[in-house]
Amino acid sequence: MLILNQAFLSSKNNFYKFIGILFVAKLLYLFFIPITPQEAYYWFYSQNLDWSYFDHPPMAAYSIWLGTNVFGDNIFGVKFMAVVWYLLTNLLLYKTVLRYVENYLPNQDKNVLAFLSVLLLNLALFTHIYAITIVPDTPLIFFWLLVVYAVQERLISGNKNWWLLVGVALGLALVSKYTAVAIIGAIFFFFLFSSKHRKELLSPYPYLAIIIGFAIFAPVIYWNYERGWASFLFQSAERANTVSSLRITYILQLFASQLFMLTPLLFVYLFKSFSTVIRNWKAKENLHLYFWSAIIIIGGFTLVSLTSLVKMNWLLPGFLPIIAIVVIVYSNSFLNPTKLIRVGIWSSLVLVVVAHLVMVVPNITLGNGNTWSGWEDAADKVYKIQQERGGNEKIFIFSNGYKAASLMKFYLPDQQNTYAENIYGKRALQFDYWGIPQSLIGKDALYVRSNRTEYDADLKEIRKYFDSVEELETFDYKFIDGKSARKIICYYAKNYKGQNR
Secondary structure, three states: OHHHOHHHHOOHHHHHHHHHHHHHHHHHHHHHOOOOHHHHHHHHHHOOOOOOOOOOOOHHHHHHHHHHHHHOOOHHHHHHHHHHHHHHHHHHHHHHHHHHHHHHOOOOOHHHHHHHHHHHHOOOHHHHHOOOOOOOHHHHHHHHHHHHHHHHHHHHHOOOOHHHHHHHHHHHHHHHOHHHHHHHHHHHHHHHOOOOOHHHHHOOHHHHHHHHHHHHHHHHHHHHHHOOOHHHHHHOHHHHOOOOOOOHHHHHHHHHHHHHHHHHHHHHHHHHHHHHHHHOOOOOHHHHHHHHHHHHHHHHHHHHOOOOOOOOOOOHHHHHHHHHHHHHHHHHHHHOOOHHHHHHHHHHHHHHHHHHHHHHOOOOOOHHHOOOOOHHHHHHHHHHHHHHOOOOOOEEEEEOOHHHHHHHHHHOOOOOOOEOHHHHOOOOOOHHHHOOOHHHOOOEEEEEEEOOHHHOOHHHHHHHHOOEEEEEEEEEEEOOOOOEEEEEEEEEEEOOOOOOO
């Protein structure tokens, strides 16, 4: 394979050309794909800028705000910063491995291993998913790696000022997603178990970094303080309430999802890397920083999966240090690949290409996995119904969840405010904090939902809040084989009575 040729990989120009082509290709790809429900929700965040939000800290919303203020409230504007974070993550991984090799492996070609690390990163499916999807994980991955890079620079250069960057990176990681707090534990354990660097814990600089990080995170803490610690409790105590007895299905689901996110090739090397470092603990001491920054989140959530469902994206930050370990330990395996590794590389490429095609095929039937089809057309049709019956001054639009409500708002021609299940007394995450205007009482409404059977029971509750609720129209979105990908149902609800009905 030409791209794995050492002469090719040793050229910095080739690396920058490669990453530049990927960056432009991702930007062009944005013109052909829909918005996902989560992105629409975070876009709704960005329409109501705040220090934080019920589900997550604000970095995703700020990223979307920046993109849409430059390019407009369209799909390209929403997703633009995802591609920027992707570019920055690739560049940072290149620099991180480059610095490791030139310091700890002076006989190796640093450009080859650094470039190879970026190639392996782009063989993973999660890289491409989050290169075009702006969610809290997208900036978190970058800032997690930035913490690791800054600590590594502190060790290599001996300059304690790098702890200042650690603090800034930590703060911005926390502003991205709460799970960033785990990197503190990773860095602590790294120094605690390092005979060479343990004395660093006696220095005030690591603690200064934590202070800086939490100073940057302070507005999120203040937002929570004003709201009874709502977001912190939701992401901690309420998550803990979902813990059950030991269930093998949860960990099997986790393994299946990570096999998908990494593709089989890198999934196998994840286990091989952990095993190699543990079995050669003293000999691989220079890899301990990467090891701890990976195992703390991958191992932690794997343990959680023994008793609770773990979402497939929760482990992502730990994958970048693992890729660095894979390159450093197994570079020869990839530079001189066996037939089996070649099959692994090609299968990863095929999966990456197929994943890109899935997003551009209209109404592809993926069951509940297709979360995007139909909503743009449905929003246009619902808007026309609303206009025919008196417009948004007489009729408001709501759904039975934050995802559908956010997609409707994004795709409605006037992007009017939409409402979620708090309209009929259920909890609605961030929608609860945006509230239900008193002006809605007495208005009619259009209730819009997909045809998932678990949503049928909501009609009984909704009818308590209106004089009547009748089905108006069902929009059926079919794949080319005639199979329905999604049905979206619109109901007409008369005279909203409000919460004090």
